[in-house]
Amino acid sequence: MNIFITALKDGTIKGLKTGLMLLKIMLPVYFVVVIIKYSPIMPWLQNFFEPGMGLFRLPGNAIVPIITGVFTDEYGVIAAMRSFDFSMAQITTIAMITLTVHSLPVESAISKKIGLPPVKIALFRIALAIFIGLLVGWLGGIFK
Secondary structure (H helix, E strand, C coil): CHHHHHHHHHHHHHHHHHHHHHHHHHHHHHHHHHHHHCCCHHHHHHHHHHHHHHCCCCCHHHHHHHHHHHHCCHHHHHHHHHCCCCCHHHHHHHHHHHHHHCCHHHHHHHHHHCCCCHHHHHHHHHHHHHHHHHHHHHHHHHCC
16 A cells, blocks of 8 residues: 555656646747737738748648747647647648657757767758648648
8 A cells, every 4th residue: 555655646746747847838838929929920920921831731820839849849839729720630730740840959959969960850850841741731631
């Protein structure tokens, strides 16, 4: 019984720490995205990126969670997507792109540290994210 109580106590503490860590990521990202969404920057971002995002069958405002994902992790993307009204197909496309290219600066630094060419790795991941985004966007368009 003592092992069970210890495991329960440790699990609860680790769960709370993980929850707080996720809140530290998601709340600031969500706050910044909401500010951007309702600022004069958003229409400009939408208009500027609309043609490029159209290739993926995404609206122009999809650039916000994608750029968030490039510089943060998946939780930042989730927080960024929460403040927009994307369809399931669009969410899937954004998720697939950002899962391929998330945390690029951090992971490029890690690549360099372990002896891999960071620029080549980053370019490969960006190219792969574009390919996957085009493929998933196309498939999502078929099954609307």
